[in-house]
Amino acid sequence: MEVTANTHAYPALRSSEQSYLQRAWLRFRKNRLAVISAGVLVFMGLTAGLAPFIAPYDPNAIDLSPTGLLQPPSAAHLFGTDDLGRDGFSRALHGARISLAVGFIATAMAMAIGTLVGAVAGMLGGWVDNLLMRSVDILLSVPLFLLIMISQTLVTPSIFTVMIIIGLTSWMDVARLVRGDFLNLLSSDYVTAAVVVGTRRSGIAWRHILPNAINTIVVAATLRVAQAILIESALSFLGLGVQPPNASWGSMLQKGLVRLLDAPWMVWFPGILISITVLAFNFVGDGLRDALDPKQVV
């Protein structure tokens, strides 16, 4: 009923062939902030990917001459230079690679673990569900950031350990969300139908429930990337993440903290970049949440 009413309201969309994704895209497109944010992220991703070609200077090239050290932003050095005379803009470009890589890979790990735990808990129910969900409760009561910091002293801190540790410590709320979706969908008629015709449990989980839980997963993943970038920058800021001479936005801020007096630009730009990136992921995640909701009509 609703759909017919709406195709009349939007004659251009009358085609009945429209797929779910097409309709989702139409809804997403209407959210201006989300579209702009997606554009920003694509741009960010491209510049990060092409950093070695775009960067005007070698990000680790040191220039200790009086004309190279602690230069304020200028045409030659868009973001100024740091206390070793390294070009802030080039370092920020290379830092983007690290932030985005950590964000995506840590999130991929968290999503994989969280989806698996949530799906198993939701599917099997009973004591397995109880055990898994109580473990999630307990892990969420742990001072996680402290644990991440301690874990970083376990290993030689590097970008890879940062990814793994963030991934291992941020899957819990994903597990909760996915379990919730599984429980909901398990009681739906089409799943009952699948059970009646004798589909195996793994088949039901993979082919019938997971595709319908994908919305939740995609939205959670987008917001998780934002969180992972924030955690990475905090760790690098504390010196427990990316190690010198490599640049990450967080480690650039760490160097800037002691130079607030004479070179405040060292903290301006990396902070703005972190904020914009995280903000963009949050806006896109929010836009996706609305767009992917199948109950919404165009």
Added chain:
Amino acid sequence: MQRLIIQRLLLAVPTLFVVSILSFTIIKLAPGDPVRMYVSTGLSQGNQEDIERIRRNLGLDRPLHVQYLAWLKNTMQGNLGYSLSSRRPVGQILLEKLPASISLMGISFLVSLTIGVLVGVISAVKQYSLFDYSVTVFAFIGNSIPSFWIAMMLIWFFAVELGWLPTGQMQSYQPTASPLLDYARHFVLPVATTSFINLVGWVRYQRASMLEVLQQDYIRTARAKGLKERSILLGHAWRNSLIPILTLIGFSVSNLVGGSYIIETIFSWPGMGQLGFDAILKRDFPVIMGVTLLSAAFIILGNLLADVTYILVNPKMRTSGSEL
């Protein structure tokens, strides 16, 4: 109802155990030999024999589970061990650092809650207004800026550029003004930072909950019988919208504790967060364990508080307790 609360209390105990086992294992697996650290700060140069003897004396040569049980037994008796770097009892160090952390967290909590509730209510009452729209955008921005960057920008602007406020510490070495004013000046920036990052949550929750209440039938009834808008909003709507906010208070402890490590480190705040971070850098295991355990205890207590308030303020839970 009582049974539910007791049930929650009983769940808190194993949680604390798991936290302690988890952190104990991680800490013990970490490289960096605490004995060598101990020796190099104490004796000038220990030979291998001395090092082994100290290791035996400290009990660090025993298997991991034996060490854990020994630590657990001592902790149960209130003995958290001695700091490897300052040789002072960990319990005593924690007690010294606690007031600074609690005052910072407490004041920030009150500030962010007050402003957050106020802004959230106005935003909900004037839904879709310019104010409401700006609040929504602000909430997104506030959620995306790293706390330590806010701290640095505040330090840069108010302490470096304007010179109005100190850059860190809790008091001056030689206070020029009255001690109270001196404290107050040192509190401003850390409190502003901590409040800012916690503010967003309160605004969003208060706005959502107020909007939901405003749609209820009893609000329409109140309007229909001609009550003044003011008393509808404050007396009927706002009071009911506070129920979910009350239950969220407990959960905010975890955010406050989690944020304290980085904020206290930036502001050289003499609290638990900075203590924990320093201890990690120094591999001071007994202190790390102490800070971890105390932080976890706070968070678990906060969650417990959240559960209990939920049960207390929700009339449905009072009669039939088995649903939760």
